[in-house]
Amino acid sequence: MQSSIRDMMKFYRGFYPQFNMERYEKLRGVFSLDEKQLIRRLSKGMQKQAAFWLALSLCPKYMLLDEPLGALDLKMRKE
Secondary structure, X not given: OOOEHHHHHHHHHHHOXXXXXXXXXXXXXXXXXXXXXXXXXXXXXXXXXXXXXXXXXXXXXXXXXXXXXXXXXXXXXXX
């Protein structure tokens, strides 16, 4: 199955009770990604942004990140 960011949001929301839809909506403007686009069609940097967007929407107490900015362009690194 091919999933969009929105599809993954719905999956996360159904699977993780702590998923915060308000945070998801706020972060939509920060990441500026089309949530209807298929994830596999996004660049590596955009895929990382989508994963980070979804992970932050879970409101985790801790996040362990291994090179979270590795595939991002300079503009998004500054963001």
